[in-house]
Amino acid sequence: MENNIDWQKEDLNYIWHPCSQMKDYEQLPPIVIERGEGINLYDINGKCYKDVVSSWWCNLLGHCNPEISASLKKQADKLEHVIFANFSHKGIISLCMRLAKLLPNGLKKFNFSDNGSSAIEMAMKMSFQYFQQTGKPEKTRFMALTDAYHGETIAALSVGACDLYTKIYKPILMDVIRVQAPDCFRCPFNKNRENCSCECFKDAELQFEKYGTQTAAILVEPLLQGSCGMRVYPPLYLKKLREICNKYDVHLIADEIATGFYRTGKMFAVNHADISPDIMCLSKGLTGGYMPMAAVVTTDKIYNAFYDDYLKGKAFMHSHTYSGNPLGASCALAVLDILDKGEIQEHINKMRPYFNNLIKEKFLNIDNVGEVRSIGLINAIELVKNKDTKEAFSPNLRLGYQIYKKALKKGVLLRPLGDVIYFNPPLIIEKQDMDFVVDVAVECTKEALKEL
Numbered sequence: 001m002e003n004n005i006d007w008q009k010e011d012l013n014y015i016w017h018p019c020s021q022m023k024d025y026e027q028l029p030p031i032v033i034e035r036g037e038g039i040n041l042y043d044i045n046g047k048c049y050k051d052v053v054s055s056w057w058c059n060l061l062g063h064c065n066p067e068i069s070a071s072l073k074k075q076a077d078k079l080e081h082v083i084f085a086n087f088s089h090k091g092i093i094s095l096c097m098r099l100a101k102l103l104p105n106g107l108k109k110f111n112f113s114d115n116g117s118s119a120i121e122m123a124m125k126m127s128f129q130y131f132q133q134t135g136k137p138e139k140t141r142f143m144a145l146t147d148a149y150h151g152e153t154i155a156a157l158s159v160g161a162c163d164l165y166t167k168i169y170k171p172i173l174m175d176v177i178r179v180q181a182p183d184c185f186r187c188p189f190n191k192n193r194e195n196c197s198c199e200c201f202k203d204a205e206l207q208f209e210k211y212g213t214q215t216a217a218i219l220v221e222p223l224l225q226g227s228c229g230m231r232v233y234p235p236l237y238l239k240k241l242r243e244i245c246n247k248y249d250v251h252l253i254a255d256e257i258a259t260g261f262y263r264t265g266k267m268f269a270v271n272h273a274d275i276s277p278d279i280m281c282l283s284k285g286l287t288g289g290y291m292p293m294a295a296v297v298t299t300d301k302i303y304n305a306f307y308d309d310y311l312k313g314k315a316f317m318h319s320h321t322y323s324g325n326p327l328g329a330s331c332a333l334a335v336l337d338i339l340d341k342g343e344i345q346e347h348i349n350k351m352r353p354y355f356n357n358l359i360k361e362k363f364l365n366i367d368n369v370g371e372v373r374s375i376g377l378i379n380a381i382e383l384v385k386n387k388d389t390k391e392a393f394s395p396n397l398r399l400g401y402q403i404y405k406k407a408l409k410k411g412v413l414l415r416p417l418g419d420v421i422y423f424n425p426p427l428i429i430e431k432q433d434m435d436f437v438v439d440v441a442v443e444c445t446k447e448a449l450k451e452l
């Protein structure tokens with residue numbers, strides 16, 4: 001019977017795909033994937049796609065990684081899930097013990113959920129409740145950066161700032177204090193990210209002066225503002241944030257959902273700045289991209305503000321059904337086993353200059369490439385209408401989308417963010433794949449520009 005099913009047609013009969021205008025699927029039907037291996041995805045016709053976006057940035061160590069798969073299979077035969085209130089299991093305890101050693105100083109209390117957005121919600125509720133219970137009930141507001149992305153649920157959208165996702169919902173979002181994010185490509189101070197003193201931090205100072213006393217926490221994507229265009233900024237900005245948060249007693253919430261697990265070249269992006277946040281959110285790479293799992297990690301200080309006799313009503317009454325899922329934990333443990341060997345880190349260090357130079361060499365001579373920016377194995381190419389003025393193309397041209405479609409035909413899964421083409425591949429990517437995907441991306445970019 002399976003043989004007679006038109007999978008693409010049935011997909012469209014039933015499925016409403018995420019972050020998609022479904023009408024676009026008339027021209028570009030869903031690609032039905034059958035299996036994955038390393039950075040390759042194979043569709044039901046056997047066509048291969050190089051997954052250089054790590055399937056929305058979560059696949060850390062390749063599809064169907066043998067070690068992670070083995071760990072998951074073993075766990076599935078033992079215990080698939082158990083209620084996490086009052087119950088526990090060895091996998092999640094081991095995971096916390098091991099992560100605590102890798103996390104910045106002081107982060108050692110773990111709360112689990114099953115996706116990044118819910119981790120952000122949890123972090124915000126935790127920070128808010130902390131101040132309610134420690135004598136500063138006036139701290140009820142949140143700060144976040146311009147061009148921030150923290151997920152898609154209502155509170156997470158509220159702290160986010162990409163119009164594409166938030167605009168229509170504004171009437172039902174929280175009123176968040178907006179801090180001007182660093183914009184190193186279009187720096188208003190005419191500096192560059194390698195040698196500035198974060199002159200742009202001025203706006204943060206202004207907002208803290210004005211609103212610091214009413215603010216519970218500031219959320220930040222450390223070093224890399226991902227979904228709003230892969231914007232890379234210097235560690236100094238984070239150091240300054242840490243200092244000013246201390247000064248105004250504001251929690252620093254590091255959203256490491258996209259940046260954790262060596263995406264930026266270090267275990268966590270905050271490691272580049274040598275700082276410790278008060279709360280850190282992890283997801284995506286945590287399970288190697290296998291199982292939906294997120295962790296919110298915090299300090300004893302915050303934890304202790306919730307610790308009291310039950311009738312005092314101070315507990316954190318937050319739960320998710322799949323909190324602490326054993327299958328997720330088994331994958332996360334396998335990821336840590338692989339990272340413990342140190343080979344991935346060596347591989348990143350070796351490949352980073354090669355990949356970055358290759359991209360610079362092949363893209364920078366294209367007239368419409370405004371900037372190539374990179375951190376870890378992530379490389380982003382921002383296309384502009386005018387290189388000198390850095391004027392952007394009209395979004396109505398959907399330039400990035402044209403490039404996306406062309407690259408798919410040639411077997412590369414790029415998924416540009418507007419006119420920012422980027423590579424965020426599984427960390428195991430090898431040279432010959434880098435050569436191939438960059439060549440395809442360059443070809444498609446040139447073709448799409450010519451057709452404008």
Ligand SMILES: *Cc1c(COP(=O)(O)O)cnc(C)c1O
Pocket residue numbers: 115116117118120149150151152221226227255256257258259283284
């Ligand atoms: C993906 C992402 C989120 C949201 O995670 P989901 O699992 O998609 O809900 C939050 N913050 C950042 C920085 C992300 O990249």
